[in-house]
Amino acid sequence: MNNTLTKLCIVFASFLLVSCGAYFNQPVGNQEARIGETTKQTKKLYTLPDPAEPIIAGVYNFKDQTGQYKSIEAGSTFSTAITQGATTILIKALQDSKWFRPIERENLNNLLNERNIIRSTREEYKKPDDNSPTRLSPLLFAGILLEGGVVSYDSNIMTGGAGARYFGVGGSTQYRQDRITVYLRAVSTSTGEVLKTVYVSKTILSQAVDVSLFRYVNFERLLEVETGFTKNEPAQMAVQEAIEKSVEVLIVEGIKDKLWSTAEGEEKNKEIVDEYLLEKEVEESTGLYERRFLKNDYRNTANINFGMALVDGDYTTGILDYKAGLGYKYRIIPELSVGSDFQIFRLNSSPKTNHWWVSESIKVEYNMLPHDRLSPLFYAAPGILLFADDSPLLYLQRWDSFFNLKLGAGLEYDVSDRISFELNGEWNVTFSDKIDNLPHGRRDDYYYTFSLGLNYHFGSVKSKFKTNQ
Incomplete structure (x- = not known):
């Protein structure tokens, strides 16, 4: 009996030490609504230097182009694997960066209808001695259009796990990794030229850990204990982070090609571009499974x-x-x-x-x-x-x-x-x-x-x- 309890304590202690972050924060009641989470990439957008002049950008539709539905173990589902609100996420990322002035284009008909209602109401109820103009301020027009979308959602690009069991005492862990890819391009409204195209990928991690004990501790006395948890990285957060990263890359690529500039001028531009090129060099030498690739040029x-x-x-x-x-x-x-x-x-x-x-x-x-x-x-x-x-x-x-x-x-x-x-x-x-x-x-x-x-x-x-x- 003492040996069994000792083994049980060792297994559970190891489990708790390895997984205490998730294990000690289990939901035990209803949670209040909260302001949306910010990612590490959101904070990077906040810290970007101010632009010389914000760019007026229009986003008509930035959508899920994968057409992929959620996979389930049995049956079928019509729930999409990726959020359909990518346009809204992109507009917020543009605002957070301070480099763009996004204008409403996704629901342009609603905006035009409302402007017509305002105009007709002013004309109809205008007093004879009222000299105020009935016309509305002109709509802003975009200098560039931002196009693209979520182009791929790859499931189970890497799966694995480990486990051990001895005399009814054991534990196991499993993981699965998915990946999404986002493309973003800037198009000049005056010429139709595609000024710059960038793409960003982001992995989505799912983990499961469980520990169990199934043992006879005495005659006709069976002890059975099990615990565990599963963590799934939210797909919406992954899409948000990928879109925010693509906005950052688009800004820096534009600075590098002298399409736009920071308010601080050439010296700041060079500093940002040099940091980006160093990051790009590391990323280009990293393979699909986070493997660092070396050139090995010497024969x-x-x-x-x-x-x-x-x-x-x-x-x-x-x-x-x-x-x-x-x-x-x-x-x-x-x-x-x-x-x-x-x-x-x-x-x-x-x-x-x-x-x-x-x-x-x-x-x-x-x-x-x-x-x-x-x-x-x-x-x-x-x-x-x-x-x-x-x-x-x-x-x-x-x-x-x-x-x-x-x-x-x-x-x-x-x-x-x-x-x-x-x-x-x-x-x-x-x-x-x-x-x-x-x-x-x-x-x-x-x-x-x-x-x-x-x-x-x-x-x-x-x-x-x-x-x-």
Whole structure:
């Protein structure tokens, strides 16, 4: 009983520590209406510098162009996956930025009808001695039109989770990620030219966590406890943040192309554009799943490595021993490289049988994710294995050679454009039973090597691969 309660306390304590933000703020009653939430992007719009002159902008329709409906486990639904009020969100974002004076165009007929009512009422009830004008002030006309919409809603672009259960005690977590994409373009009303087009994407995260206990704590006494929660990022907030970001990007892109300017002039313009270009460079080097992409323009790589070697022969007393190596490889394409490999190592079969060997190989390597900071790699390297020991042996003489085939796998981690670390392991097929100096087994001898290496990438940066141009 005590052990069960201890396990229960540990599981629940871990759960609460990891998820206390959501767990301790569960709704237990009705909540009052509140002013709408602001996103981090809303605050960025508030802090934008003032424009030299606000731009009069018209928005006729900024709508959901996906036509997508909410997905449910069973049955059908006619509820849309994305808010249909994107035009209203865009107009508010334009106002928050202080760079635009949005004018009413979505319900223009209502505005014109109301103006006609006002005009006719004034004319009908105007007194003979009243000299006040019956005409209304002219409507503002837009310098630019803002068009576009929500062009995609991708569901389940990434799903996953983890869990564990032991003797009825366990927990699990699951997550799902969706993504929306927004396009926004500015069109000149005088020429019809599309001045600038920008697009922004935003992920929507859903998480579920649960912990449970199902255990007999005594004879005919069953303890069953479970708790958990689910968090879904509001789709409307994601749409709002994406639209607000697109407004910010449109403003900065316009400053960069000298379509408009800040009130503070060229110096402030340059500061804003430089910050934006730095952010853009980071975003362009980031993949769909928030993976940081590297250019890896250098074709040549030199390697030095140190590690251990282990023989697998007829003896049962194989011991790890020393190994060092040098290597070079040339990238044909980002994923594929060829090169050479030189290693010196000692194979320790027994306390009396431990001798030095040298191997020289031609290496063909496949890098699975060449533009990622961390990438798995696989390679094969046929070559020659040379016995390099002066000790008098019965079956081996100095510089005896054997055909050798290396099959290896590893991980490469890029510290910078020029420096990376490589951790790998190799299985070496020798096609000979003499490697341990005991050719009485039923199979050939093998050996394994494990090493940690340092790679230095060099060559002309201008010599880029076509895929990176």
